[in-house]
Amino acid sequence: MERDIYTDDHEQYRETVREFLAREVVPHHARWEADRWIDRAVFAEAAKHGVYGLQIPEAYGGAGEPDYRFRMVAAEEIAKAHALSFALTVSLQDDLVLHYLLDLTTEEQRRRWLPGFVTGELIGALAMTEPGTGSDLQGIATHARRDGEDWILNGQKTFISSGIMADLVVVAARTDPDAGSKGFSLFVVERDMPGFTRGRKLDKIGLPAQDTAELFFTDVRIPAGNLLGTEGRGLQHLMSHLPRERLGIAVKAIANCRAVFEETRRYCFERKAFGQSIGDFQHVRFELAEMATEIDVAQAYVDRSVLAFNAGTLSAVDAAKGKWYVSELQNRVMDRCVQLHGGYGYMAEYPVARAFVDTRIQTIYGGTTAIMKEIIGRDLAR
Template identity: 85%
Template structure:
């Protein structure tokens, strides 16, 4: 079945993305993985070629292009070259940080921060999770209290993607302990602010080049101009921006499914066993047939979700459906593909082995599978 999501313009853009990845990412990604660090210079090059930040308005140095399908093209092409650490960092900018900044910044804040993101000089992070608060955002203990016109921020965050590299961190904090769900606000903490300290770079089982960190805030003085959005509306801001984050997870997951499956399909029809190609065994053909069918069906849902997002119609529930189902499908597909590779599937030089570790997080971050089902179930309850 022919995929009809893209226009000729999207396919022309795909060629630009492929050329960029072949020149600036593929030769360096193994070193980044070994060093557990992505060269910052690649983000300036990526911004120059429009690989991310397309939605930034032209007046701030961007292309002013809101069509999410361009994000999908980037996601698919990065998955195709198996550079998943780089994929997550790019998604963090487009699907989280810039999504918040573009929606919530004042004109002054946009002038202050967006040009740096448009050139790739600024890298952002989103700090919600704490040692005692993950999916339950109401458990946030980081606080911000007013001191004259300023705010004083105290607390700790953990599992923060790009926490070491980030120049601007969007931090969720409790600003009124008596106000319940209306007692949270968002702030932008900038690099080198006194009292802002990075902890250790966390040692993950996958995505080694994508830095993840603990962050500490000890009496960080924030000017009033660093409040993001409306005071007391932080929880609302977080919840209203989750659909795009979850769409981003779905897009990465389906793109990785497709890329790993294609590697496995080629392997099965190249590899010889018992005098014939693996793919000539009925069991292997059935495994491949089941996976390609599931991928095609799930891909249709992701495509529909992207179009709904473009129209401003992607609901939190529909995003949750895609997030849990496609991320769980990814786990199943990658596991089955590894099995079809046999012993080679356990070797780190094979993309399927790296994907087995790199993708495991996707049923957890952005809201666990259980939380996604709870969101869907609550709507069904009415």
Template identity: 75%
Template sequence: MDRDFYTEDHELYRQTVREFLIREVIPHRERWDEERWIDRTAFTAAAKAGIYALQIPEQYGGAGELDYRYRMVVCEEVSRAHALSFALTLALQDDLVLHYLLDLTTEEQQQRWLPGFATGEIIGALAMTEPGAGSDLQGIRTEARQDGEDWILHGQKTFISSGIMADVVIVAARTDPAGGTGAFTLFVVERDMPGFERGRKLAKIGLPGQDTAELFFDNVRVPSANVLGGVGRGLQNLMSHLPRERLGISAGAIALSRAIFEVTREYCFTRTAFGKPIGDNQHVRFELAEMATELDIVEAYVDKSVRAYNAGTLTPVDAAKGKWYTSELQKRVVDRCLQLHGGYGYMSEYPVGRAYTDTRVQTIYAGTTEIMKEIIGRDLSRKPLG
């Protein structure tokens, strides 16, 4: 299917991304996964090459480029390079942390944090999830109480992507014990603030190179200058940024699904069994045909969502639709592709084997499939009938 989505400038940028990946990522991706750590120099090199943080304004060292299609190009090329731990870290920076720092900061805060982000010297993390609070943000127990011009932050977070590496962590905390939608505030906790401790680097079943951690805040003194987006507006600020986060999941899911499908298609028409390529068997061709059709259809929805985001019209409900469906599609496609590879698919040296374990979390983070369906269902229940 023809895809009238990218311009010549996007394709020129694609070549830049490919050259960067060949030079700075592909030679190291296996080592990163084995060591469960990505070299920080990879992010300074990525920022220098313009692989992420393009939307940072020029006065802070960025390109001021807001077109999300450039982000899509990166998703596609990193997926083709089979560097998914690196891909997730880029997504965390571009689709989560940086989006908060661009939208919710004061000019003074932008001057402090954006230049370092633009050079890749500052890595960020978003800390919402707690041992007893995941999708239910109202269950957050980490609290902050005001003490003069400062806030005293106390509590813990878990499953925090880039929690070990992060220099700045956006922390959601309860600031009003009475509860309600105005009970939460976002704070930026910086590396080496007294009382801020990193816990275990958690061992995951996939994405091993991308560090995930427990974080502890033992009466951390946070200055009022590090309040992000206003006191009592934490919940609203979190909710308003979910469409970008979920669009990022959709972009990564369709890119990875397409990349693994193409690897599998080539395998099916080069691998022989009983004297002929396995792709000459009708069942295999039907499997490929079904996946190709689903990918084209879902890709059209993601393209539409990107255009809506660029126009400022992507709704939380439409982003939720894309997030759950693309992540579930990714699970199905990767699983079927592994089956078509046979025993080779179960080997970690093959991209499809690594993608199989890396894929499973897609339907969990940024809101589970069930939560996405609930968001959509509630919207449907509010619409007039007839």
């Protein structure tokens, strides 16, 4: 299906991203996966070439480009390169950390932190999840108490993407145990703050190069200038920023669906069985036809969501719809593509096999499918 969402500027940007990936990512990604670590230097190169961070204003050294379509182009090209560990780290910066820093910082904070993201010298992470708290944000036990002008932070976080690599971590903590949903605040914890330690690099079934970690905070002294946003509105800040995170997940999901589908389509018409291409069997053609249709239909929703985000009208409910549906579609497409590859689909050297495990997390992080349906259902009941 033809898409009319892009302009010539987006297509020129696509070439820039494609050339960057071919030069700086594709030759190294297999080694990163084996080492379970992405070379830090690649992010400085990625930032320099505008692969992420385009939305940072010119006053802080950025391009000042808020159009999310550029972000979608980057996601599509990274998916075609099958560099999903790299894709997640880039998305973490654009769709989470920078989204918070651009919206919630003071002028002093922006001048202190944003130039480092422009150059790729700073990598950020967002720390919400705890060992006993996943989607139930009001169950957060990490807490901070005032000590003069500062705050003293104690607690533990887990499943934190880029937790080992991150220089800045946005941490959600309880600051008033008696204030209910208004008793949480956000803090920026910096790399060398005493009492901030990182636990083990977690061993995941997929995305091995993308580091995920446990974080520990023991009497970490947080200067007043590292409070992010408004004291007591941390939960509201988290909720208001979830639509972009969920849009980012949907964008990555549909891009990966299309990339792996195209690999599979080519394979089906190259692979011979019983004297003909397996794509010439009706069953295989029907499998391909169903996936092509579902991907095109979902793409239309994602494209519309991106335009709505650009216009400032993407609702939390619409973002939740896209997040659960497209990430579940992604799992179905990966499973069917593995099946069509036969035994080769189970071999790690094939992109479809790696995508099968790398993308399984998509229906879990950013809010599980069940939570997305609850958000939509509550809106319908209202």
